[in-house]
Amino acid sequence: MDLVQFAAGKTLSSSAVFLLVTVLLLAAAQRVSTSIKLFALQSAIITAQVMATAYTEKSAEAWVVAAMVFGLKVIAIPSTLLWLVERLKTRRAVEPTISGAKAVFVAVFMIFLSYAAVQPYALESHIAADALSSAVALILVGAFLMVNRRKALMQIIGLLVLENGIFLAALATTFGMPLVIEIGIFFDLLMGILIMGIFAFRIRDTFDHLDVTKLRRLRG
């Protein structure tokens, strides 16, 4: 077994672990810029998984998808978000509603849930249980991050983690969807981030803060 094949096989099976570590760190992160870099790291791990899949499945499309994931989620979106943080001149702290160790415990609980939920299905369906479980964990923790964070920017990051989880779930079960669809999805994501950035500026301009829990004027 040549080295590359070996590495590819190991990547798929063990990257779930590293994704979980990034998930825990995201739950515990104290600064917005740290969260953004953790998201970039997570996307890099997923890129590695896509490349490993491309190699083992001998699929040219998957290489293109890997390039897109890397270009978009590891480079373009994190740099845009970091630039936003600079321009918005907002406070560096994450300001979560549940903080520190409690948030990590919630994240741990969600990881446990996702593994427990996927186990019975995986056994009967021969799907890569690890990858799918980590994907579901990403989805759950992404949703938790959106709810837990008070800053508008952090909601965007939670959303991005959620999308990462869904992408990984697609990768784990079906080895990716047709290329055109993937391109369309990525384009949508990019546009979405841009528009959310525009809105973040507007929120800051009209409200003088980025605390979304204070956006409660419209009720009833």
Next chain:
Amino acid sequence: MRSLIPLVQALVIVFGAPLLRGVVSKLKARLQGRQGASVWRPYADLGKLFRKEDLVPPLASPLFWMAPRIVFAATAAAVLLIPVFQPAAVFGSPGDFVLLVGLLALARFFLVLGAMDGGGAFGGMGGSREALVSALAEAPFLLGITAVAIMARSTQLAGIVTWTLGQNFFDISAVHILAFSALAMVAVAETGRVPVDNPTTHLELTMIHEAMVLEHSGPSLAFLEWANSIKLGLLLSLLIGLFFPWGMAAGFSLPVLALAAGAYAAKMAALALVLAAVESSVAKMRMYAVPDFLGIASATGALAVVFTAFGGR
């Protein structure tokens, strides 16, 4: 001859501990752009302290004098349970990691008692802080080792090391990564390094461990400092043994033992470098943030144990 080897490895840790401390300080200094003191300096410090007089506060009980010696004895005894060069320890037995944690707890208990017995304000403050930190650190300590023990199907430290030796390094296991994270955080907390406690601080209000040894002097202080160094060496050796044991001697021939010693030294040096780098780059946490830190360690440890149920590969 054969049974002497484990004793030798215990003595290596006990007598090499000050050297380890010196190496960490030197690396830290170099990373911060300073020259730093010589790596043999802790030995000189110990020698100086042993020659000095032991001052005891007039209101202190005999406990004040006995506590440092008990601390040293308990910590040194704990060393006898750790496999260093070989996957065998002097006094191994099933469930010995609980004994390890217990001995460290005993040492800590007397440390706190000695500090409070000194009668100074800072002794009490340091004691209460140390009690909080160690109470919170026990859980991840036990959880982390339990997780690895479940994977190895053995509760004896030597047995765990033997199992890990048989594993392929590239079969990265979720349980091990999580347990290592938890135990690394515990090691930082237990040995009083940045970011939990700054060992070189002279501001009393920021001290945890230093505040407890403030009142002791002479040989008592020497024993306490030595015990602290031994604890660092002990915990680092534990980390190496549980997670990176490859290179340990399987047999008793001289070349194999020499190789094992070399591997051990290299790994210790690497860990010392990592510790120095972390200490130089991270700021010490506020005392209120320490329970959070240890809470995260507990969560990681708990996750590690939970993962063993999922076959955790």
Next chain:
Amino acid sequence: MILLLPLLIPLVGAAVLLGFGTGGRARVLALVIGAAEIFAVIRVVLAVYFEQPLQFGRFLRADALSAFFLLNLALVSGLALVYSFDYLQHIEGNRFSSPRWFYTLVFFFVFTMVGVCLSANLGLLWIMMEATTLASALLVGFYNTRGAVEAGWKYLIVCTVGIAFALFGTIVLYLAAIRSGLSPDAALDWMALMESVPRLGGEISLLKLAFVFVIVGYGTKVGFVPMHSWLPDAHAEAPSPISALLSAVLLNCAMYTLLRYDAIVARAIGASFSHTLLLGFGVASLVTAGLLIIVQRDLKRLLAYSSIEHMGIVAIGVGLGGTLGLYGALLHTFNHSLGKSLLFFAAGNVRQNFGTSRMDRIGGLARSSPQAAMALSLGTVAIVGLPPFALFVSEFAILSEAFAQSQILVAALFLATLSIVFGGMFHHLSGMLFREEQSAASTRLEWSEALPIAITVLGLAWLGVHIPAGLQGLIERAIAVL
């Protein structure tokens, strides 16, 4: 080619507007482009009606169902464009809030909605639905006030999360298709899925999982309770022509998406699962919105909750199934879009004249501006479901289906809620018409605002009395598609 035009025209039009639409030119350009777009869409509708379903390449397809919703889209966008001709005079132009940007965004929005109706591929459908959220978010926040920005942000986030869940559902459906033997290229194609329905029937749990995620995800865009939190804010804070587009077209497009998925799942594993879910969401939306209507204080929020209520009715119609139920549901989407546009146009006029949309500050309409008062009254009568307006017909059809299937609980809740809504709406309306204290700052009603209002009233009345054969035939063919 004929399928490409309705997509290309708004896209090119948006670019043209962005480049050349300065000052007063924007409005005229918009009308021209809008006319061209409506023409192109009607051509597609007629082609499908008189000949057969059209297909372009692998991704674009127009069958009777698409044609029906496209007709709806063309009609309402045309009306909205006419209405906005004079409506926008009141907006000061700052960075993103000029008529130029308004029309650019509107045409981009129209492009995405046409894309939804013309998608043959479920993946492309998802992409277009997500794009509708993105395109309309900036329109919702157009006024740049605190309320508008908050509404826009909430809309963006909640709907993007919902659509992400819908993506997950689509992926699960894709997985089920692949596992039952379809090739990757065909596994997301709606026609191919409909044809291989027997094979799909084996993947019961996967299909159920997929549908749950899809109904939660796309249901967020439809405004089902409990995923509706964005809707009152978004529809209330947007400019009135945009509110009309959102309530009357976008909600229908989302419902269209659900219909496509329901068709596949219902045929594959039997209708009970998907239809029960639809019924559940429908009843929940109907009852919740109906009750909340009573306590509303803002006119446009009231209309938004009414939209939720009517989407609930449509869902009930689809969930009941049967020819009458489905017919009623489809007809109701059309009728509701007419009625809701009428109401939003009238409300927009009231808001411009009174400077606020809070109902307790609006009064004496009957005396000060009789045309607006008439428009509002006719709209309320229509939306509540009274004859001779069209909503009566569609609601009656759905109700009959409920009785025919002995779904007594559903029918009872339906009738009860309708009565409550009737009472609530008339209470609010009479307050606005006859209350003495307030008076309007002005009582203008431009011809460009009056024309769409008149058209909708006439349309509602006409459909209430007699449904033209063309429309009837189109609906029946749409049902056959499903």
